[in-house]
Amino acid sequence: MSHTLGIRQAQKQKTRQAFLDAALALLEEQSLSSLGLREVTRAVGVAPTAFYRHFRSTADLGVALVDEALGSLHPMVRTTVSTAGGSEERIVRAIDLISHHVDTHPAHVRFIARERHGGVQPVREAIRAQLERFAEEVKAELAKDPQAAGWNDDDLLMLAHLYVDQMLITASLFLEAQEAPAEERQRVTRLARRQLRLITVGRSHWLD
Amino acid sequence: MSHTLGIRQAQKQKTRQAFLDAALALLEEQSLSSLGLREVTRAVGVAPTAFYRHFRSTADLGVALVDEALGSLHPMVRTTVSTAGGSEERIVRAIDLISHHVDTHPAHVRFIARERHGGVQPVREAIRAQLERFAEEVKAELAKDPQAAGWNDDDLLMLAHLYVDQMLITASLFLEAQEAPAEERQRVTRLARRQLRLITVGRSHWLD
DNA sequence: AATTCCAGAGAACAGTTGTTAACTGGATGA
């Protein structure tokens, strides 16, 4: 199926990835709308004009970063929501999973939080579309749960969005607490768990 | 109490406000970290150097914008949460209030949503501090409610943060739907109401 | 009336930006 790339294509992809990595690093201290093309090429160690061989603009690069940051996350979300076990057990596991993901991919998380409402329209749209996909997937998993009996589609999607937004809020909190002492990070963990718990309580009494 | 300003101070404040207004307008299509000092002075119609008479940097201007956007909002939040009436009635009124505020101050709302996780640290910190104040105020109002009997302080603050974050999410949704047809805006209204309802249901069964 | 103050103007600085055109040299395919 997958044809082995020639030396040429392989080198091109390698450079492209170097662009993405360099940009992500530079974006820890600024927004995409202020990221300069020359700034990125300088960080990669390549001529400014080389940029155009891979991206039309920095906005284009941003959209590629959205795919890198969120594209591979769908399986994880799907299984997290659907995993069997008691509801308390699932809450703890979900928060731990977010915490772990922030630890291993802080720059990706920062990028998404920053550019979700950022100044570059195509990037906002790309993030919005990915989050909509997450919501649809969460909804599909929720629908499988016996607890979903009697729920209409609109309410399921409403709940799914609530979960997705809460996921992002939690990730952002972990990110802010990243350099903080362990006790602060533990405080965030407990807060996130209780918020998720409250939503879950609301869910289980929704039909009353 | 308030001493009438001299011609000089009055003119200075006028120019300062012109800076804030011009910046806010420019920030509808970009982030603060890419806002240039000359760009702002050009929009105001004043020499670049005049900027330094009012702000040290664009970050400084950003912090001033945070105060303008959120500083005067505290009374509104306070009364909204505390207003008497049935819970369903209060939910409808809260969402309507947010919707109205987004209609009347779209640029302010956009600015806060954009810079909350934006690339300028002092501005992020200023927004964080204001939102923390909101949460404390909401918590204080919640504590007055008879429903809060048996709640500990941590859980009250947890719920207050949930409300504040939800308020921002809703405002952002209204903003995105601003140019959309009326039916889309109505859809957002209903979604926001139901999410608030679900949180309220969770709240009323929290102690079970 | 004379003096001080200070918001804003003007000019100049060294650096930066995105984009263009024409090029080089190694991988690719006939």
Add this chain to the structure above:
DNA sequence: TCATCCAGTTAACAACTGTTCTCTGGAATT
């Protein structure tokens, strides 16, 4: 083997950036 392709280079462009220093003219103070 030889012609084609194309990722990356080099050079140059006009336009823009933040910041400094010096100056001005009207308001504020004495």
